Amino acid sequence: VQLVESGGGSVQPGGSLRLSCVASGLTFRSYIMSWYRQAPGKERELVADISSTGGGTNYVDSVKGRFTISRDNAKNTVYLQINSLKPEDTAVYYCNAKLGRRYDFWGQGTQVTVSS
Numbered sequence: 001v002q003l004v005e006s007g008g009g010s011v012q013p014g015g016s017l018r019l020s021c022v023a024s025g026l027t028f029r030s031y032i033m034s035w036y037r038q039a040p041g042k043e044r045e046l047v048a049d050i051s052s053t054g055g056g057t058n059y060v061d062s063v064k065g066r067f068t069i070s071r072d073n074a075k076n077t078v079y080l081q082i083n084s085l086k087p088e089d090t091a092v093y094y095c096n097a098k099l100g101r102r103y104d105f106w107g108q109g110t111q112v113t114v115s116s
Contacts, residue, residue, distance in 0.1 A: 001025040001105045003095045008110030011085055015114070019080040021095030021107055029053075032098045033071055033078040037091035037112075044094070048080065062088075085114045 007019040019035065034049035048059045048069040057069050068081040078095060095107035 001097070003097060003105055003107035005093065005095050005107045005110040008093060008112045010113040010115065012116050013086060013114055015085050016081070016083045017085065017112060019082065019093055019095075019110060019112075021078045021080075023076045023078070023095075023097055023105075026097060026099075026103070026105065028076040028097075029073040030099055031103070033069075034096040034098065035069060035078070035080045036094045036096055037089075038094070038109075039088075039091040042091075047093070050078065082112070085112075087114045090114050 002024045003021055005021045007017055009017060011017060030052055032049055032052060035047045036044050037047050038044040047063055048067055050057045050069045050071050054071045059067060066084045071078045090113050092109040092111050094109045097105045
């Protein structure tokens with residue numbers, strides 16, 4: 001199983017990025033997909049998740065209204081559109097695929113840095 005994130009970078013406050021995570025080696029449409037982030041010196045936190053069909057999403061309060069998670073099961077890809085970026089959004093963003101308690105996979109992460 002491989003999860004490969006891309007789309008990170010350095011942006012100014014108020015900017016936008018679109019993160020992508022392409023999955024392989026698993027039945028993508030069966031998995032709940034999530035984006036987590038980990039800032040320096042902090043624990044990894046769940047940012048958003050999306051159901052296997054894409055019909056349900058959840059967000060941490062700090063990103064509601066600014067981040068949008070979506071998925072394309074035909075392309076085995078999950079996205080995270082991040083708008084109105086703030087310095088406190090600076091972190092490594094990780095893609096996660098989960099199916100029940102047994103199957104739990106992580107990508108290598110992509111860095112997002114928000115700074116003026």
